[in-house]
Amino acid sequence: MSYKIQTKYKVASAYTTYKDKLLSYSSDVKTSSMPGCDSFTVQQINIPKDNFPKLCSTVIKFLNNLKENSDTYRDEGCKYLYYWLYVEKLKKNTPISNTLTLYKELNNIFNKNNEGLNNLDNYINEMNQNTFDKIVKLTELYEKFNQFISETRETSREKKCTSDCFNLYTSYVNECRNGDDTDFCYELINFRNQYNAYIQTQLFCKGEEYILPPVQNFDVIGIIIIPIILILVTPFILSLLYKFTPIGTWLPQQIGISKNIVDNINEGENHLFNNYDMDTKISKKPNYIIAYNS
Template sequence: MTEHEYNHVEDFPFWKGRLDEVMDSDKHSYDDFCNQIIKEGTNDHQDYRKLCLYLAKSIGHINGDPDIKYNVDNINEVCAYLNYWLNNEIGKFETPITNAIEFYKKLKTSESHNPLNIDICETRITNMDDTVFTNVEFLHNLFFNLHEYRNNFRKGDSVICTYAKEISALYKEPKNECITENSSPFCKKLNEFIIEYNSTMSKTTCEGVPKKLQPFDEKPIPRQRSDERGDGASRSSIQDMQDEEKKEDRNNNVKLNNEYKQKK
């Protein structure tokens, strides 16, 4: 599990929105480019071709925007999102014929046919294992819904509260690794989300939505079965009752002794 794959997940919602707009507005055709790479007859030909077109348009947009192309932070962020996106899309195939790294390398054709600077994201593309991908997807969904909550206030509570409730539902999913170990890249990023959420939602009016999320390492851990009686009372509760009974007995003994002395 590497920290690299968790970097910038908080920025994914912004770049998702940005690149989705590019897909809708960019009229530049990369059909010839992708037809050379994804040959007809390939399994799931059309679906793989769509991946190629999305990446081609995205890389074209990056290279065409100086604010992205010449800004290392922006490059790192958008390429991190494309890495997650590509792993997600390839993971949807029943029997993938390639992985993220191999597919991205396919985009590197001869210079005469390649209209793109494909190298710009190549070193940031990885094959995410199932655990890392699941964790990054979980974090992305949290940050995405918080992003949408923040950016849709004008649409009213009926809209933004939908996103708030989605966060609440997601957060209830057990992430036990952060109860005992919060130094992993995943847990660090989850704690960053908690801080952002608590700052944003402190004045929320959405019904049933917490204004503050409890860190996973502070959530109460259920007691072991051996610590409980049939009626659900814990040993500590029983001990408290027994201590109270002993205290009452001592008080009664003192009272009886005082009465006895007064009679004498």
């Protein structure tokens, strides 16, 4: 089992949880309009006016669900909701900034008319266009991977070792290397580990051409794990060395010897300083010239 790095984009790999919840709310034909949604509209959003009330009600129900759950669930749900609005409902035909405006207007209705109590404000306000852009890219990458898994599990299909993920992943790796978003790079590492494991252990595809290349030219996971292991293991190793090897008796002796040397040096220095003080005092005494009668 490969180590998974925790990132702020981890919702991309868990998106199905929130997608299914939103689907259940939006497909409910008996759904009633939520307070504040009947006359809701946003000028910058290019969808039929009649679609706004249902969109609003679906989102408010979803936000209510988030409010009743854990911090992690809230954080991931708020991030996925943006993806759902931008990709699923607006089909990427609306600028990211306008989608964010729609999102915040819906949250205002949730707070003012549906006892939202500003519980989700922190999760929503901390996001920006860069965060949204990365969430969209990573979620689409995982979606393509899940589609690939579904296709390869169909018994009627012939064995397939390549997918649409390859080129998409490669383009994101280049973006990672040229940028400064560490979490984005780490999430690509998580994706690569999951994808390559499926290719090699489930599809049994052999050959370097079928696996995704590394995100970086060095082992990032190793760099993270090795110092942690060293910190945890070092006290244990030292205790064993102290108990079961000569170092247990040798070390205190060396410490004692070193201490004696230091003490002797200090004593010698003190002695020198004392002699110096005495000489100084003697030198400072007045010299008397005695005259003798010749």
